[in-house]
Amino acid sequence: MSIYLSKNEQARFLGRHILSIADFTPEDIHIVFKLAGYFEDYVKNRIQMDLMKGLILATLFFEPSTRTRLSFETGMLRLGGSVINATGTSSSLEKGESFQDMGKVVSRFADVMVLRHPLESSIHQFAEGSSVPVINAGNGSNEHPTQALLDLYSIWHGRVQTKNLKIGFVGDLKFGRAAHSITKLLGLYKTHFYFISHPTLRMPPEITKQVKAQGCKVTETENLADTIKDLDVLYVTRVQKERFTDLSTYEAVKSCYRIDPQMMKKANLSLSLLHPLPRLDEIAVEVDKDPRARYFEQVTNGVAIRMALLALVSGRLAEPAGEKTIGF
Amino acid sequence: MSIYLSKNEQARFLGRHILSIADFTPEDIHIVFKLAGYFEDYVKNRIQMDLMKGLILATLFFEPSTRTRLSFETGMLRLGGSVINATGTSSSLEKGESFQDMGKVVSRFADVMVLRHPLESSIHQFAEGSSVPVINAGNGSNEHPTQALLDLYSIWHGRVQTKNLKIGFVGDLKFGRAAHSITKLLGLYKTHFYFISHPTLRMPPEITKQVKAQGCKVTETENLADTIKDLDVLYVTRVQKERFTDLSTYEAVKSCYRIDPQMMKKANLSLSLLHPLPRLDEIAVEVDKDPRARYFEQVTNGVAIRMALLALVSGRLAEPAGEKTIGF
């Protein structure tokens, strides 16, 4: 098997920073997903490539996120590259160094860098200083573009750039960053959204307004049981106890939106059930056996998406001569 | 040099979780030690193999144990594989994720996993979720099977499946997990045990009873100086100050069981002196030069044992066709 990237496709990503999902055109997304589809087989079959042999990824995580970090590191290793890592606190930041300087310094060690830092401005300043491509792995509550891409990839599930998709979001739609990001991203594709939540946890009206303006349909409801039969995809998020002032409302919301085998009986046979993980009890463990449960596949998809981005920005797919097979 | 593993020997370990030493039959131990003996030369000569090239080990240490972690990681690197690591706390466990889910997720990143977690049930739940082999690197005070195997390997020191071995244990026999595990393991081999300790730190009677029932001899004594001459092996463990209510008893016990050149003069010329390390002053530094001091060799043996287990469970030794040379 081999896939082709045109000179133009290669040039879009070579040396590029991946900071915000807002920078991605539908064409960009198409390229990333084409490549991720190719890498997915390598991840599933646990095969190492030589594509990034000799290159070093620096993962800098100044906020805990073991899983995202391991996903990037596994991706880099499967591509044949190496990893250096800094986790926890940065003694030089504590001494007052700027993110620009940190970017300048660490890009002398690594060939591509991944940063997670709670400060929203961190990633932009860091990328400004860096002499190598930088990927945002989460800057506070702001952006986490590789999560958004892997969610979209999982939602489409091989169905390239699906229009008129019926997708439900259930759980905490008010505060859930992941749900906000994908909703905005799906706004480009004439999606029919079903926002299913308790009144206190509804999708923020500015997001609803935005996707409507883009020509999407929006159905808001409190009733999951009646809605699930209409959905192609159901994206479940965790409801946090801290959002509620009284515990009985919390318990009611939890039990009402819990996905268990009963609930799955009401759903379409072709439903995709997704969840950003970690999962607590908003999805019953018995549902894991259901072929429509695809939340653990999202983990594999995340590795494939990150491999695609690492390879694209590093230019290991960019050969000077026009159309070519990916060289491995 | 090359060694052979039969189809049957390979099949015993392929894809298997290494959770408890109680799961090991004498045949299993024989296979692991045969392979470890082979790898020992590679560790000592610092030679890298290609046996696990392209495979990823995830080391997950949610309790401090730098040494055990480095031992596994060195083993994986010497086998030609790569390592991803998470140490400290797990933000997803803290959010309430189950160990099963964690196993499901991280096994999408890695090809073999090593977990250390203080909770006894952690390893079983984690392995249940995992789609790849899991090795227990210590679950609380319960089990640490690779430590038990490396101790047994060091005790036998090339003498395959020694019967009627005379082994002394000295120090804290009441609380020392390592001493308990090896005692149980040696119970299978008609061992003559000498349990040498202060009365307050004696081997728990249920263990003594168990090995007697298996046909072993047990000698309990407070006197090391008179006993050491009879021993093939002396396994020394640290006595912790916190176990004593009065300091003078502690000091007396310490000095009475201290291994120094004088004490070594009383011992057999073929004695093996072992210690799980770290060592404080229960063995004098001058003893290190004595060829019978073999506690630092245990470190090397630990790498070899872990390499054997990594290679066995990953199936890199398991070729479809019958008897074969290990392929490297």
Next chain:
Amino acid sequence: MSIYLSKNEQARFLGRHILSIADFTPEDIHIVFKLAGYFEDYVKNRIQMDLMKGLILATLFFEPSTRTRLSFETGMLRLGGSVINATGTSSSLEKGESFQDMGKVVSRFADVMVLRHPLESSIHQFAEGSSVPVINAGNGSNEHPTQALLDLYSIWHGRVQTKNLKIGFVGDLKFGRAAHSITKLLGLYKTHFYFISHPTLRMPPEITKQVKAQGCKVTETENLADTIKDLDVLYVTRVQKERFTDLSTYEAVKSCYRIDPQMMKKANLSLSLLHPLPRLDEIAVEVDKDPRARYFEQVTNGVAIRMALLALVSGRLAEPAGEKTIGF
């Protein structure tokens, strides 16, 4: 391109511990810099070698210093080797293990080791126990030999063993370890030193006396603006607020010694502006564009210097037969 190391040059470093800059003869420095000059191209062009393939570096950092650690790890990876790492605290040291024992144990895992520990005696005891070469990455306020070497390498900037160099040090000369180390090192080369500082932060008189005794010239001044025109090299260090009892003096010193484009106009066109980093506002960001600003190059030089040391002590350049090309 290839360089030659004689049998004698190789033998000087094979298996050697790198603990103190005081152990380096001018000939040693010459060898290290020759090799670093060679590796510099590989670092800049981000090319991996096979020189240390199959060897393992252990980085043990018991005091925060992400940057130094990443520099060593990048160097090892560019040389084709692998890395194992322990950061933070050591549970075995906490249990009371000696540094000698730690050296004995970890050298069973790795082929070369780098230690950073705040205790001054740590590195010597650790190296004493180790069966493989050990490199000091900082033992408290005492020594950090690879920093001194990279600074000297950056000061000379390809000018091999420069005599009569005019170098200024500005900032905190009283407490700055880096400035002390390079001053001592440059004492061997008939240097003309300009120590520019506030009276409370002057270079310690014993160092001034020492370099004078070695035949160096020393000019002490508070005035940077008048001095900068005479300098070949200006080494800037950070002035810490905590050194001052009143804030207004601190602010005055800071502004007076700040390097900005105005100040650079007064300087020689061939000046090298250096800084150990992290930099706060003692050098204005606008100066970064000035070709004389060479502080970020120091980061690259640091990787090259560490690669040279790793390769030299590991003997991967030491072939039995006389003069030879470095084998890669």
